[in-house]
Amino acid sequence: AQSVTQPDARVTVSEGASLQLRCKYSYSATPYLFWYVQYPRQGLQMLLKYYSGDPVVQGVNGFEAEFSKSDSSFHLRKASVHWSDSAVYFCAVSANSAGNKLTFGIGTRVLVRP
């Protein structure tokens, strides 16, 4: 079965600083990979997804992620964070052919300090 590890439960950064959130996945073949964000008192929203092609994928609000098959990773990055980026970020993997039965990591809570 597939699994996702997000090693950082909480990350605090200053506004304007760069951000990287780590994600490691476990699956024997090439999976579908996603990053979702959850703002306070809301459901999850997709930031970006990857299945094949260019290992660097662009998402909404300036986020990007890089897939590495050799490292089994799918790290999320943003060059300059804003206070509104404070949220919980979830990495997710799907291993079925339809790419729609997701296994989520435990999430990383990001706090952006003004």
Place this chain on the structure above:
Amino acid sequence: EAAVTQSPRNKVAVTGGKVTLSCNQTNNHNNMYWYRQDTGHGLRLIHYSYGAGSTEKGDIPDGYKASRPSQENFSLILELATPSQTSVYFCASGGTGGAERLFFGHGTKLSVL
């Protein structure tokens, strides 16, 4: 924008009671999902459905039933609620294409006393 609506937003239930959580989507998506979110576990899949009349067990189905009477509606049923089922429950819908994004509702906070 795709819409997934959950009801109720908050629910307090008694141990041993029956609880039904409802979800409605206007996206015309075939696939619908129920997840629960707990600190330290992220989101875990309880049940899902590929269309009206179908339900499938997810990763943690014990103690839960699901019902998909129509394309739009997907319910999660706790026949005998227990305190361990206190959680936040999310419904989501998604298309059938590869790597389709999921659209989530705002969640239902359930407390079983």
